[in-house]
Amino acid sequence: MRTEIASLGEFGLIDRLTESIKLTNESSTYGVGDDAAVLSYSSEKQVLVTTDLLMEGVHFDLTYVPFKHLGYKAAIVNFSDIYAMNGTPRQITVSLALSKRFSVEDVDALYDGIRLACQQYNVDIVGGDTSSSLTGLAISITCIGDTEKAVYRHGAKDTDLICVSGDLGAAYMGLQLLEREKSVLKDEKDLQPDFSGKEYLLERQLKPEARKDIIEKLAAANIVPTSMIDISDGLSSELLHICKQSKAGCRVYEEHIPIDYQTAVMAEEFNMNLTTCALNGGEDYELLFTVPIADHEKVSQMEGIRLIGHITKSELGCALITRDGQEFELKAQGWNPLKEEK
Amino acid sequence: MRTEIASLGEFGLIDRLTESIKLTNESSTYGVGDDAAVLSYSSEKQVLVTTDLLMEGVHFDLTYVPFKHLGYKAAIVNFSDIYAMNGTPRQITVSLALSKRFSVEDVDALYDGIRLACQQYNVDIVGGDTSSSLTGLAISITCIGDTEKAVYRHGAKDTDLICVSGDLGAAYMGLQLLEREKSVLKDEKDLQPDFSGKEYLLERQLKPEARKDIIEKLAAANIVPTSMIDISDGLSSELLHICKQSKAGCRVYEEHIPIDYQTAVMAEEFNMNLTTCALNGGEDYELLFTVPIADHEKVSQMEGIRLIGHITKSELGCALITRDGQEFELKAQGWNPLKEEK
Known part of the structure; x- marks a missing residue:
């Protein structure tokens, strides 16, 4: 079965992808559906932000990567950056650009993978953007997290x-x-x-x-x-x-x-x-x-x-x-x- | 003059684009150069996050849009989303995917526009990602801001x-x-x-x-x-x-x-x-x-x-x-x- 994305339109597609999203983190005040997500972090925590832009043909090859796996991995690589700061990922935004080659079912599967990763790691999807591309698929994910003590790359000392x-x-x-x-x-x-x-x-x-x-x-x-x-x-x-x-x-x-x-x-x-x-x-x-x-x-x-x-x-x-x-x-x-x- | 991006490599290009960046916002604790940016927001403020993915041929046409203008606009559209929440934009992350068509000079001009917008609106560039694309240019910008009182789309009342x-x-x-x-x-x-x-x-x-x-x-x-x-x-x-x-x-x-x-x-x-x-x-x-x-x-x-x-x-x-x-x-x-x- 193949449903054309154009039959839903941008807002229809966003509604479909985001309607089942529930926010579980205390710091997620307001998610998808406005000009920006609203987050509430306590002053004791530092806020961490990391982002990744994945392009078809460069970062992934759809001839052997299933959409669901791709979505899962796209989320995970961002969580990994937050853990690498000694933090906990809390929210992501997901932007997709899709050419006509892709169907609603493809995007559903991609989003299933993203949602699964979010469930496993207790992260909320709080925003994003969906539009078209002339060729191929682009996925941009930004992850926000928090930490009580950020660990940087620059702190290693002799004998460590x-x-x-x-x-x-x-x-x-x-x-x-x-x-x-x-x-x-x-x-x-x-x-x-x-x-x-x-x-x-x-x-x-x-x-x-x-x-x-x-x-x-x-x-x-x-x-x-x-x-x-x-x-x-x-x-x-x-x-x-x-x-x-x-x-x-x-x-x-x-x-x-x-x-x-x-x-x-x-x-x-x-x-x-x-x-x-x-x-x-x-x-x-x-x-x-x-x-x-x-x-x-x-x-x-x-x-x-x-x-x-x-x-x-x-x-x-x-x-x-x-x-x-x-x-x-x-x-x-x-x-x-x-x-x-x- | 045309310098190939491959001659700098990913890290060389990122260094070139980000070396002159200074952080001016109090909430920008640590910017470019680690796995994630580190931000410090006070509990009285709500944190706002918005993101946009712009694809060549869909969102912009380089036959009449100069790179510097494109960079400026790509930043501005995100600031606008933060203002629309009654907030103040504080930080952005910038991800670019570039095909071989683009030179280092093109990216310099694009970044000049982004930096100019950031200066005008007092926003810090705190992170991002630069990689290649098979065709065209993709720009993903995420903007983080703060507000004491978020204004949503959903608050309008009869007679307003x-x-x-x-x-x-x-x-x-x-x-x-x-x-x-x-x-x-x-x-x-x-x-x-x-x-x-x-x-x-x-x-x-x-x-x-x-x-x-x-x-x-x-x-x-x-x-x-x-x-x-x-x-x-x-x-x-x-x-x-x-x-x-x-x-x-x-x-x-x-x-x-x-x-x-x-x-x-x-x-x-x-x-x-x-x-x-x-x-x-x-x-x-x-x-x-x-x-x-x-x-x-x-x-x-x-x-x-x-x-x-x-x-x-x-x-x-x-x-x-x-x-x-x-x-x-x-x-x-x-x-x-x-x-x-x-």
């Missing part, structure tokens, strides 16, 4: 421990897998690709989660990171952000970088260097943070967190120590759509 | 007076003029169009302002509107929003709708119905609001504000009273890019 949540490189491997199947199956519409044994990689690429649990665990353990960032462009790139803004160097140990078994198998299959994938593969949405060395015991006991190295004085630069003890300068080869244009 | 700032229809006429010149001059590159005597129309289309002054005047006169909205889709459409959400009707008098002389001349030249242009031409960014009848004297003395009618009981519907006393039902024929797709 570098920690990372979860494991790295799997989302990138999931992308490689999907791209391969796309080109293999291009001319054979009826073949169903066999992804068995690779489910984790696909899930990491198609349905990532934001690390709410890590922020809660850190708070429960009374640990305030000295710096924090989420890993969207790859570990190397994010570590360099922290070191540059903290005016510091770092040493990261290859053997401590957390990598899932499926990621390793897939890298082998693709004949790719596993460490390179873990350092530079994007979209992990794990948290990278530093803690004072005094927190060593507490943090090393926390499930799902791995110590991968330590912060140094700036003069020592940023380096990876390989398994055989060699030092290599860390470089940002992260995912960068503007550079890829070359 | 309907007021509008400035004059209507000029921006629409400016657009018609630019579209005409575009088609006339399509094949004659060297001809310069003659816009003398029509400067006001072009200014209203290319460099609109948000009505900060009206919000300040109302506050100074101790008038709190019962409802308010900014006119972006045309007077009819906005009046219907107010009446629908306020569960009310209205009577608007054709003879009281404020129209500039140039708008009238241009409508004559294009053989268009002037009232239709004023009712349905979009992008005026004037404020439409209602006040209790007790404020009649105060509001009628305010410069730049015109009383155009009054709110009625819902049963009476929404109608325009023409100069010869006839009643016509108001209809929203406003600018609607989703409907235009048909």
Whole structure:
């Protein structure tokens, strides 16, 4: 079934998408339906704002990403930025631009994914904008959150421990897998690709989660990171952000970088260097943070967190120590759509 | 001169665009450069959030809109939404998606316009996102503001007076003029169009302002509107929003709708119905609001504000009273890019 968006019009579509929305956060005073959303934050909290603009063909490929997953992920990547500030996401606004190619059912599915993410993370949809585009789909999400104590990228100090949540490189491997199947199956519409044994990689690429649990665990353990960032462009790139803004160097140990078994198998299959994938593969949405060395015991006991190295004085630069003890300068080869244009 | 964006890369471009940014608002704690901006609002204020996604070919046409004007307008339309809530804009985030067609110089000019608007209205750029697009330019701006008393669309009451700032229809006429010149001059590159005597129309289309002054005047006169909205889709459409959400009707008098002389001349030249242009031409960014009848004297003395009618009981519907006393039902024929797709 295909319903044309034009048959509803802009206001009809907005009504359809937003009619079932309920506000659950105390700070959400008024949501969709006026010139602006109205929020009420207490003075003890700092308000966090982050935004992302996702363009079809650059940030997502609808030939293998279902609309519902796309919506879910578009919301999650913004939540992740709020958690990376040691905050809690509370509200989002959602703007969509849609070409004639898309039906009301497509937008419903996209919005279902956004709503699901909002339910899982207790975030309210408070506004947005829906209009047309000449070609393709554009999604712009802004997320507002709060925190009692913002953690920035710039607070890392010499001797601080570098920690990372979860494991790295799997989302990138999931992308490689999907791209391969796309080109293999291009001319054979009826073949169903066999992804068995690779489910984790696909899930990491198609349905990532934001690390709410890590922020809660850190708070429960009374640990305030000295710096924090989420890993969207790859570990190397994010570590360099922290070191540059903290005016510091770092040493990261290859053997401590957390990598899932499926990621390793897939890298082998693709004949790719596993460490390179873990350092530079994007979209992990794990948290990278530093803690004072005094927190060593507490943090090393926390499930799902791995110590991968330590912060140094700036003069020592940023380096990876390989398994055989060699030092290599860390470089940002992260995912960068503007550079890829070359 | 043309510098390729790829030669700077994403982070290089962001650095270039944001290096000169200074934060001037007390509530702007931390701006560009981390996972999220950090804002500090006092509990007495409500926080307002509005967002707009502008797509090339739908919301703007670069064949006659200079980049600097585009940037200025993209910011202004968001400020206007904050004023329409009886608020003050404080911060914006700016996301851009750019195809290879655009140079660093183009983006500089676009950002110059955004920065100029921010300076004029004392708003801080606190974040954003820059990436590539397959075709065209997409601009997403989110504006955050504050208010001590939010004014919604839904507060209009029977017998309230309907007021509008400035004059209507000029921006629409400016657009018609630019579209005409575009088609006339399509094949004659060297001809310069003659816009003398029509400067006001072009200014209203290319460099609109948000009505900060009206919000300040109302506050100074101790008038709190019962409802308010900014006119972006045309007077009819906005009046219907107010009446629908306020569960009310209205009577608007054709003879009281404020129209500039140039708008009238241009409508004559294009053989268009002037009232239709004023009712349905979009992008005026004037404020439409209602006040209790007790404020009649105060509001009628305010410069730049015109009383155009009054709110009625819902049963009476929404109608325009023409100069010869006839009643016509108001209809929203406003600018609607989703409907235009048909």
